[in-house]
Amino acid sequence: ETGVTQTPRHLVMGMTNKKSLKCEQHLGHNAMYWYKQSAKKPLELMFVYSLEERVENNSVPSRFSPECPNSSHLFLHLHTLQPEDSALYLCASSQGTSNYEQYFGPGTRLTVT
Amino acid sequence: KQEVTQIPAALSVPEGENLVLNCSFTDSAIYNLQWFRQDPGKGLTSLLLIQSSQREQTSGRLNASLDKSSGRSTLYIAASQPGDSATYLCAVRPDSGGGADGLTFGKGTHLIIQP
Numbered sequence: 001e002t003g004v005t006q007t008p009r010h011l012v013m014g015m016t017n018k019k020s021l022k023c024e025q026h027l028g029h030n031a032m033y034w035y036k037q038s039a040k041k042p043l044e045l046m047f048v049y050s051l052e053e054r055v056e057n058n059s060v061p062s063r064f065s066p067e068c069p070n071s072s073h074l075f076l077h078l079h080t081l082q083p084e085d086s087a088l089y090l091c092a093s094s095q096g097t098s099n100y101e102q103y104f105g106p107g108t109r110l111t112v113t
Numbered sequence: 114k115q116e117v118t119q120i121p122a123a124l125s126v127p128e129g130e131n132l133v134l135n136c137s138f139t140d141s142a143i144y145n146l147q148w149f150r151q152d153p154g155k156g157l158t159s160l161l162l163i164q165s166s167q168r169e170q171t172s173g174r175l176n177a178s179l180d181k182s183s184g185r186s187t188l189y190i191a192a193s194q195p196g197d198s199a200t201y202l203c204a205v206r207p208d209s210g211g212g213a214d215g216l217t218f219g220k221g222t223h224l225i226i227q228p
Contacts, residue, residue: 002156002158002159004156006156033215035215035216040220041220042117042217042218042219042220042221043202043204043216043218044218045215045216045217048215056215090156090157092157092215099144099145099164099206101147101159101162102147102159102215102216103159104149104156104157104158104159105156106155106156107155107156109154
């Protein structure tokens with residue numbers, strides 16, 4: 001256990017559905033991240049939040065909408081996804097930005113049908 | 114744009130051997146480099162973090178080195194065991210002048226240790 005939890009662990013959704021991924025960290029960190037891991041591609045950074053403010057949006061399509069209501073929770077809202085969005089979505093947190101170790105959750109395996 | 118390359122992409126060795134995994138990155142302006150382990154269908158487990166001012170870090174049978182100027186890092190695993198079988202990922206944290214950047218990852222090395 002890394003102190004970062006993600007729910008659900010598996011999700012199957014149609015292209016017209018709306019769903020949300022949840023991440024919670026129990027480490028007292030103040031920075032949180034969403035990453036996407038697709039088959040045969042490196043892990044890609046999607047969003048960075050520091051002190052509950054978004055500080056980076058890595059050219060992610062608007063069908064992905066992040067939300068960080070407090071420093072312990074991070075959501076990824078999904079709507080009108082495409083089959084190519086099927087991937088493992090990983091959440092991470094760190095004590096601060098720039099020079100701190102990142103701790104990852106177990107991920108949500110998303111399948112878009 | 115920072116790019117991270119890991120060689121080899123896959124490696125299979127008998128139990129007990131010492132082995133080296135390689136990582137290279139194109140932009141030497143980094144804060145740190147982190148090695149992770151990923152088991153099938155699971156998240157990432159951090160193994161070692163090397164700050165840009167450091168040359169190496171050790172944890173148990175693992176030793177990671179960093180040559181920032183040449184853009185290279187190696188992960189040395191001593192006396193390999195079947196439980197070491199996993200995908201090993203290298204990631205760098207760019208030095209963007211204090212911005213909150215995430216990590217840039219390589220594609221990983223898929224390691225199999227044969228009993």
